[in-house]
Amino acid sequence: MSTLADVPGVPIAFKRNAREALDDRQLRRNFRGAMDFLMDKRRSQFPDGDELERLRAFGNQVRARALSKLPELLERLDANLTRNGVKVHWAETVEEANAIVHRIVEQHAGQKIIKGKSMVSEEMEMNHYLGERGIDCLESDMGEFIVQLREEKPAHIIMPAIHLNAGQVAKLFHDKLEVDYTEDVDRLIQIGRETLRRNFFEADIGVSGVNFAIAETGTLLLVENEGNGRLSTTVPPVHIAVTGIEKVVENLRDVIPLLSLLTRSATGQAITTYVNMISGPRKADELDGPREVHLVLLDNGRTQAFADGELRQTLNCIRCGACMNHCPVYTRIGGHAYGTVYPGPIGKIITPHMLGLHVTRDLPTASSMCGACSEVCPVKIPIPALLRRLREEAVRAPEAEPHHMRGQGTKYSKKEAMVWKAWRTLNTSPALYRAAMYAGTRLRALMPARIGPWTEHRSAPRLAARTLHELAREHLGDQ
Amino acid sequence: MHALNAKERILARLRASLQETTPIADDYDVDVVTAPWRYAPEARIARLRQMLESVHGETLLTTTSEWPLRAIEALALRSIGELLVAPATPHGRQFSAHVARNAVPLRLKAYDRPVEEWKDELFFRTPASLTGTLGGIAATGSLVLWPTPAEPRLMSLVPPFHIALLKASEVRDNFHELMHAQGWAGAMPTNALLVSGPSKTADIQQTLAYGAHGPKELLVLILQDA
Amino acid sequence: MSHPFPATASATRVAPPLEPARAYPAKPSDVFLFGTCVIDVFFPGAGMDAIRLLEREGIKVHFPQAQSCCGQPAYTSGYTAEAREVARAQLALFAGEWPVVVPSGSCAGMFRHHYFELFKDEPQMLKQVESLAERTFELAEFLLGVCRVRLEHTGTPVRVALHTSCSARREMNTHLHGRALLAQLAGVERVDHDHESECCGFGGAFSVRMPDISGAMVKDKTAALKGSGAAEVVSADCGCLLNINGCFEKQGDTLRGEHLASFLLRRTAPAAEGGAR
Numbered sequence: 011m012s013t014l015a016d017v018p019g020v021p022i023a024f025k026r027n028a029r030e031a032l033d034d035r036q037l038r039r040n041f042r043g044a045m046d047f048l049m050d051k052r053r054s055q056f057p058d059g060d061e062l063e064r065l066r067a068f069g070n071q072v073r074a075r076a077l078s079k080l081p082e083l084l085e086r087l088d089a090n091l092t093r094n095g096v097k098v099h100w101a102e103t104v105e106e107a108n109a110i111v112h113r114i115v116e117q118h119a120g121q122k123i124i125k126g127k128s129m130v131s132e133e134m135e136m137n138h139y140l141g142e143r144g145i146d147c148l149e150s151d152m153g154e155f156i157v158q159l160r161e162e163k164p165a166h167i168i169m170p171a172i173h174l175n176a177g178q179v180a181k182l183f184h185d186k187l188e189v190d191y192t193e194d195v196d197r198l199i200q201i202g203r204e205t206l207r208r209n210f211f212e213a214d215i216g217v218s219g220v221n222f223a224i225a226e227t228g229t230l231l232l233v234e235n236e237g238n239g240r241l242s243t244t245v246p247p248v249h250i251a252v253t254g255i256e257k258v259v260e261n262l263r264d265v266i267p268l269l270s271l272l273t274r275s276a277t278g279q280a281i282t283t284y285v286n287m288i289s290g291p292r293k294a295d296e297l298d299g300p301r302e303v304h305l306v307l308l309d310n311g312r313t314q315a316f317a318d319g320e321l322r323q324t325l326n327c328i329r330c331g332a333c334m335n336h337c338p339v340y341t342r343i344g345g346h347a348y349g350t351v352y353p354g355p356i357g358k359i360i361t362p363h364m365l366g367l368h369v370t371r372d373l374p375t376a377s378s379m380c381g382a383c384s385e386v387c388p389v390k391i392p393i394p395a396l397l398r399r400l401r402e403e404a405v406r407a408p409e410a411e412p413h414h415m416r417g418q419g420t421k422y423s424k425k426e427a428m429v430w431k432a433w434r435t436l437n438t439s440p441a442l443y444r445a446a447m448y449a450g451t452r453l454r455a456l457m458p459a460r461i462g463p464w465t466e467h468r469s470a471p472r473l474a475a476r477t478l479h480e481l482a483r484e485h486l487g488d489q
Numbered sequence: 490m491h492a493l494n495a496k497e498r499i500l501a502r503l504r505a506s507l508q509e510t511t512p513i514a515d516d517y518d519v520d521v522v523t524a525p526w527r528y529a530p531e532a533r534i535a536r537l538r539q540m541l542e543s544v545h546g547e548t549l550l551t552t553t554s555e556w557p558l559r560a561i562e563a564l565a566l567r568s569i570g571e572l573l574v575a576p577a578t579p580h581g582r583q584f585s586a587h588v589a590r591n592a593v594p595l596r597l598k599a600y601d602r603p604v605e606e607w608k609d610e611l612f613f614r615t616p617a618s619l620t621g622t623l624g625g626i627a628a629t630g631s632l633v634l635w636p637t638p639a640e641p642r643l644m645s646l647v648p649p650f651h652i653a654l655l656k657a658s659e660v661r662d663n664f665h666e667l668m669h670a671q672g673w674a675g676a677m678p679t680n681a682l683l684v685s686g687p688s689k690t691a692d693i694q695q696t697l698a699y700g701a702h703g704p705k706e707l708l709v710l711i712l713q714d715a
Numbered sequence: 716m717s718h719p720f721p722a723t724a725s726a727t728r729v730a731p732p733l734e735p736a737r738a739y740p741a742k743p744s745d746v747f748l749f750g751t752c753v754i755d756v757f758f759p760g761a762g763m764d765a766i767r768l769l770e771r772e773g774i775k776v777h778f779p780q781a782q783s784c785c786g787q788p789a790y791t792s793g794y795t796a797e798a799r800e801v802a803r804a805q806l807a808l809f810a811g812e813w814p815v816v817v818p819s820g821s822c823a824g825m826f827r828h829h830y831f832e833l834f835k836d837e838p839q840m841l842k843q844v845e846s847l848a849e850r851t852f853e854l855a856e857f858l859l860g861v862c863r864v865r866l867e868h869t870g871t872p873v874r875v876a877l878h879t880s881c882s883a884r885r886e887m888n889t890h891l892h893g894r895a896l897l898a899q900l901a902g903v904e905r906v907d908h909d910h911e912s913e914c915c916g917f918g919g920a921f922s923v924r925m926p927d928i929s930g931a932m933v934k935d936k937t938a939a940l941k942g943s944g945a946a947e948v949v950s951a952d953c954g955c956l957l958n959i960n961g962c963f964e965k966q967g968d969t970l971r972g973e974h975l976a977s978f979l980l981r982r983t984a985p986a987a988e989g990g991a992r
Contacts, residue, residue, distance in 0.1 A: 078727035081503040100496035153692035199698040237688040237703020281629035285683035298604040378918025380881035390730040401793030434797035440781035463926030468961030478762035482778040
């Protein structure tokens with residue numbers, strides 16, 4: 011089940027999705043196991059708390075520095091990539107980005123696209139867009155390949171098929187690939203390898219994402235474990251890379267701390283099997299590599315996040331997934347329930363900029379603000395603070411100035427605003443407060459046994475007979 | 490009137506957001522990425538081997554004169570009868586000469602023409618390859634490869650068994666040291682790679698499996714006297 | 716400590732520098748107590764126990780009667796202006812030099828960290844905000860770090876589980892202080908519970924806005940606490956206790972949590988001078 015909001019302005023049915031997911035025992039089991047595993051793996055990579063904190067601070071600084079100069083770095087990146095022979099394209103919206111990709115594909119009379127992993131291409135719904143125009147996109151990352159066979163979206167930004175167990179994959183391969191049923195993971199991976207091999211071979215175009223785009227040298231850096239990324243960006247005659255405008259770093263050496271943070275935070279690895287740095291298409295004397303390399307830089311709401319200093323921190327993200335691995339909400343509802351390309355904590359803070367607060371209206375409140383995410387974020391995004399800020403934007407009057415976000419005021423309620431004004435008055439007027447608390451405690455027998463959603467899972471809280479104010483005054487004298 | 494294109498509009502928005510701000514200074518603290526990752530010279534190779542072996546990479550300590558024997562043994566062990574090797578490289582020449590001199594029953598072939606001309610054979614009838622490296626990183630157990638016209642990109646990627654030659658003297662403690670020592674920022678090639686083991690994935694129930702799309706096996710011959 | 720206000724609304728932010736370990740002042744003769752609104756109407760006994768614990772250490776406790784709420788409920792709900800006015804009122808009450816002891820990690824965190832964000836557009840408030848932040852201590856932290864208590868267990872042997880609220884854990888290190896206090900008590904065996912650092916699902920308004928998810932979380936937390944084998948549950952945060960105890964009761968369990976202050980007052984005495992623990 012996946013529910014990507016594809017109609018502009020229609021709110022994601024988050025609560026309904028969440029309830030369904032909470033009732034799905036298999037899903038709950040799969041995710042609990044997977045998240046515990048990933049948290050342990052990450053922990054084992056950071057035995058030295060001091061080293062971790064220093065590195066996180068460094069990662070935060072590197073990202074903040076890049077953002078503080080973003081337009082300049084993007085121009086430098088464009089110039090250096092162009093000098094290196096890469097064609098650079100800019101797109102404000104996913105429609106524009108898809109049109110650009112489509113144009114390139116058409117120029118080469120492309121029919122078959124092989125894809126390395128790219129979350130930005132999911133943001134674009136590229137496969138769907140090109141599919142409607144008669145162009146096949148085949149996912150080559152094992153996890154993406156699996157969810158593509160199931161006609162689902164990825165459930166996690168690093169491990170797309172994390173919601174499935176081996177038995178479910180075994181059944182899938184048996185049904186869709188017509189192979190003997192086997193739950194042996196080694197065998198299943200070999201089936202994937204054999205099935206996909208010819209596709210690398212035959213594809214007209216390879217599409218990939220980018221982990222870091224380096225302005226200093228005009229280089230695209232990609233990480234992976236499987237080798238499908240290298241294949242997709244080397245074998246087909248044309249390589250199209252798509253990425254967000256925030257992915258640029260200033261200098262080559264800046265990737266060093268970010269790489270260490272990324273692999274250790276995401277999958278608990280010192281490094282990924284391959285770190286692939288591409289600085290241009292095939293040169294005249296080279297025997298392989300694409301003859302054309304394109305980079306599409308996508309905005310899609312990132313400039314909205316960028317516009318505000320506090321919200322700009324959202325763009326520090328290096329897409330490691332640690333936040334969702336540690337999130338008690340994500341663990342219980344899984345990735346699909348969010349109805350967004352990016353689930354979990356990062357999804358909650360970035361998607362409102364991409365789709366509008368009105369579409370993602372329930373996401374900022376779907377958090378207890380426990381802070382498990384920000385504690386592990388390798389680039390120190392203050393996620394709970396940003397969720398709080400998004401809540402503030404959501405309850406402001408829609409016409410209030412300054413206007414920071416599309417969908418501002420989606421949760422504005424005159425009634426609720428008045429309740430909080432009354433709360434403020436109560437808590438700033440000692441006499442009123444005293445009177446209200448007196449009344450509350452003396453009338454506590456009248457407290458209903460059922461108080462809306464609270465009492466679905468808990469008994470109603472009981473007011474004390476006398477307040478601490480009263481007891482303290484008795485004990486300490488009036489102050 | 491000339492309308493701004495997407496690039497100009499995006500940059501204009503970004504610039505407007507940064508009005509009256511100053512860029513953050515580059516306060517790059519080298520220590521943070523080097524101090525935890527330094528090894529005594531005698532421990533450096535051991536660290537590299539341990540890291541590679543922990544992800545199913547195979548390593549062998551050998552010498553500049555002995556390594557062809559080790560390579561031949563490894564191929565024979567796997568009943569592999571042909572090898573993709575680059576005759577335009579010193580190690581390619583050395584190996585070819587050794588094979589010829591000793592009449593080793595091993596068919597050598599070269600990646601000496603554009604991939605389009607022999608893609609089918611490369612993909613489906615090339616069981617192993619031998620390449621050099623530009624060094625290694627001890628901290629992460631990584632090999633550095635900068636593919637060249639002599640040793641193209643797919644050579645270390647497509648054949649299921651990859652043998653890589655690593656000179657012990659070219660192993661550095663950490664990525665920063667290597668990047669700096671080799672002057673990367675000044676001269677990035679078309680493709681620069683860090684390879685840290687055979688291909689793998691944990692995408693199915695977080696269970697590790699090797700040989701996803703890249704090589705299923707990686708053997709690193711470490712030349713102690715080079 | 717300082718959280719300088721960001722230069723401008725459009726400046727790119729860098730994370731605040733790592734704080735060195737907190738340096739604790741000598742035990743004072745006087746302190747303020749900020750009771751918190753949840754304790755005020757739901758757990759006043761815990762508040763009184765906190766006062767008595769402090770008095771037991773020879774400290775005079777002052778309880779400004781005009782205090783109300785730290786502002787967190789409005790702040791986390793996005794009603795920042797309303798939160799600011801309530802915060803402003805509290806700031807005025809706790810001016811001066813006395814430490815402000817708070818029997819709740821989340822409210823202590825508001826004073827210590829979030830008031831900087833609340834007042835970032837009012838530079839004239841910086842001094843007051845800094846002063847309060849510097850003098851704010853969560854109760855367990857104050858007993859351990861400032862009073863340097865040495866407690867002796869006077870009760871029967873017991874196995875306890877300690878639940879720490881998320882903000883207390885992450886903003887105030889309360890889990891460490893709670894553990895250290897319990898570790899002083901011979902005969903008190905603290906046991907871990909499954910997924911101990913995971914949120915209990917309270918999150919203030921979250922528990923009513925997202926009842927299904929919150930319900931799932933509190934059910935897991937109560938199961939974990941029961942499964943730990945502990946006979947008693949202790950927490951330094953009453954918001955969590957409201958949530959956890961309410962769930963225990965609804966499920967028909969007998970286990971209940973109490974505030975750390977109550978547990979300590981009930982079961983300990985100050986250790987004899989230079990004596991055994």
